[in-house]
Amino acid sequence: MFTLVYEFKLKPTNAQIATFEEWLEQCRKVYNYALCERKHWVNSRKCPVNACSIKSEYIIPANQPAPTYNSQCENLTQAKKNIPALKQVHSQVLQNLQWKVDVPFDKLPSTSLRASPEISPTGTSLGIDVGLMHFAAVSNGQTFPNPRPFKRLESKLKSLQKKVSNKRFGSNNRAKAQAKVSRLHERIANTRKNYHWELAHNLCDWADMIFAEQLNLKGLARGMLSKSCLDAGWGQFLDILSQCCFKRGVYFQKVPAAGTSQTCPKCLKETGRKKLSQRVHKCQYCGYECDRDVAAAQVVELRGLEAVGHTVVKLSEGKGSILEDVKLCLPVTEESPRL
Numbered sequence: 001m002f003t004l005v006y007e008f009k010l011k012p013t014n015a016q017i018a019t020f021e022e023w024l025e026q027c028r029k030v031y032n033y034a035l036c037e038r039k040h041w042v043n044s045r046k047c048p049v050n051a052c053s054i055k056s057e058y059i060i061p062a063n064q065p066a067p068t069y070n071s072q073c074e075n076l077t078q079a080k081k082n083i084p085a086l087k088q089v090h091s092q093v094l095q096n097l098q099w100k101v102d103v104p105f106d107k108l109p110s111t112s113l114r115a116s117p118e119i120s121p122t123g124t125s126l127g128i129d130v131g132l133m134h135f136a137a138v139s140n141g142q143t144f145p146n147p148r149p150f151k152r153l154e155s156k157l158k159s160l161q162k163k164v165s166n167k168r169f170g171s172n173n174r175a176k177a178q179a180k181v182s183r184l185h186e187r188i189a190n191t192r193k194n195y196h197w198e199l200a201h202n203l204c205d206w207a208d209m210i211f212a213e214q215l216n217l218k219g220l221a222r223g224m225l226s227k228s229c230l231d232a233g234w235g236q237f238l239d240i241l242s243q244c245c246f247k248r249g250v251y252f253q254k255v256p257a258a259g260t261s262q263t264c265p266k267c268l269k270e271t272g273r274k275k276l277s278q279r280v281h282k283c284q285y286c287g288y289e290c291d292r293d294v295a296a297a298q299v300v301e302l303r304g305l306e307a308v309g310h311t312v313v314k315l316s317e318g319k320g321s322i323l324e325d326v327k328l329c330l331p332v333t334e335e336s337p338r339l
């Protein structure tokens with residue numbers, strides 16, 4: 001199964017833009033009117049019998065029924081006769097607005113709301129560690145390269161930006177050069193987002209539970225490696241991953257990140273700080289050896305399993321690889337719902 005999200009960019013003419021703006025304006029008015037009507041009605045019913053405000057109260061007759069989706073739609077039909085501007089907008093669009101106002105007031109017919117499925121933490125699990133060397137390392141030993149779209153296109157961006165600054169301020173050519181810069185920025189952002197979605201789907205193919213670190217993104221972005229951190233866009237990736245997991249019915253949870261690279265996933269002992277250049281985790285206690293990011297991902301996975309209440313068999317007590325051991329202690333795999 002492959003579900004990808006497509007985004008299309010409209011390129012409307014000026015006349016079309018004007019029409020869209022006009023529609024939006026009418027929608028805004030209709031929405032605000034409907035919301036206001038509801039709020040007034042609610043406020044008119046709020047005043048306690050023995051304590052009216054000295055200043056003012058909303059007064060709506062006691063026998064007037066509360067505004068509903070149907071009554072507001074009827075009012076809209078009436079209003080269209082008097083306000084021709086409303087007719088420009090497709091009637092279904094305006095009705096949808098009334099519906100949107102209706103939702104928070106909890107008057108929806110039960111069929112319209114679909115309850116979100118409860119995803120239970122069972123089945124195969126994965127831990128993920130995001131880093132600079134690899135964009136993501138997975139506890140099953142896989143690593144994904146960092147695409148660094150920004151770095152690749154950075155020199156191109158620089159030369160384009162230089163061209164902008166060389167052009168006369170306010171000139172047509174400057175505007176054209178600026179447009180090229182914007183397009184490149186957009187391209188970089190799209191490349192990144194696309195990669196994040198692909199990776200997220202890929203991970204969902206592998207597991208029923210995914211655990212990731214709770215990153216201190218603000219702290220990272222301020223640090224020495226800030227540019228690379230922002231370029232990698234981990235925050236966006238984790239957001240996309242959680243969305244993707246929700247859609248695919250995969251359990252997703254973040255776990256504390258502190259010290260994931262200083263713990264041995266096999267014997268769970270502190271192994272001390274690693275230098276950034278030290279790419280391999282080698283435990284001085286049990287001799288476990290693997291890629292440092294993969295080891296961190298395995299620690300994340302163990303923490304996640306612990307957090308959702310699975311007893312984790314210490315790897316030192318079993319033989320084979322970490323994944324086999326972890327699977328041993330999991331409950332029977334349940335087919336998780338695929339949406």
Ligand SMILES: [Zn+2]
Nearest residue numbers: 264267283286
């Ligand atoms: Zn160890």
